[in-house]
Amino acid sequence: MITNAWYSASLTGQFIQVPALPLWKRNKANPPHNKRSVGDFYEALACQYLTGQGLLLLERNYQCQRGEVDLIMQDPQQQIVFVEVKYRQSERFGGAHYALTPSKQQKLLITAQHWLLQRGYDPHQTAYRFDYVAINGKQAIDWLTNVIAEG
Template sequence: MTFYRKGLGSRGEEEAARYLYGLGWRILERNYRCRIGELDIIAKDEGGTLVFVEVRSRAGNSHGLPEESITQRKQYKLRMLAQQYLLVRPKLADSPCRFDVIAVEFNPNGEKKELRHIKNAF
């Protein structure tokens, strides 16, 4: 992964976290890692639902929209990661859960162009 892509991803996650805080959500963890992979953001929404948020960022649209890059395989992996997270956090196991996607688009000069929040993305 190039520095540019990694930097873009980090910026997208920062924008997403700021957006969620603005909604009044409580962010429980960011960049949760285990042997399976990583969850970008784990939060509780204003209604108490546990939300696993996948953040996708792009500069330009030559490769499509950011959210279009989440394949069936990636969705499966995110579900497995969420199960693993709940195994090590048994107090949260009975919480209602969902998967959201936040897509962040940047202009080629690095300015945020658009942020889209897709609830119940899969």
């Protein structure tokens, strides 16, 4: 659960308004019961960061039989941007930067093509790309653009 309070945070040298920590982050005795609430918080944080960079949110958590895309956005040049968000509390084993595996990339590609077809876009004629947002335990955001060659 995310509270309605907001605070300013410095992310990559910029100050933006981000939602206050969810109650479970402030009360260590009552952690979340599932990873979904953690994922929702960091996806919201990434979405707010990207909209602050000029992207427009089209859809969150698009799912089909083959996979899920965390954020679907559009950049100022009208290119569709499929965004995968990964949070890792620790940099151990490479942290969030190494969480985008080849199998996950393949699922993202298939899911993105499904989204495009469902919305009436031709995947061969539509400009799109895949971005990756890695967030470490200190909530430092690293936005990597065009991380998958297809698209």
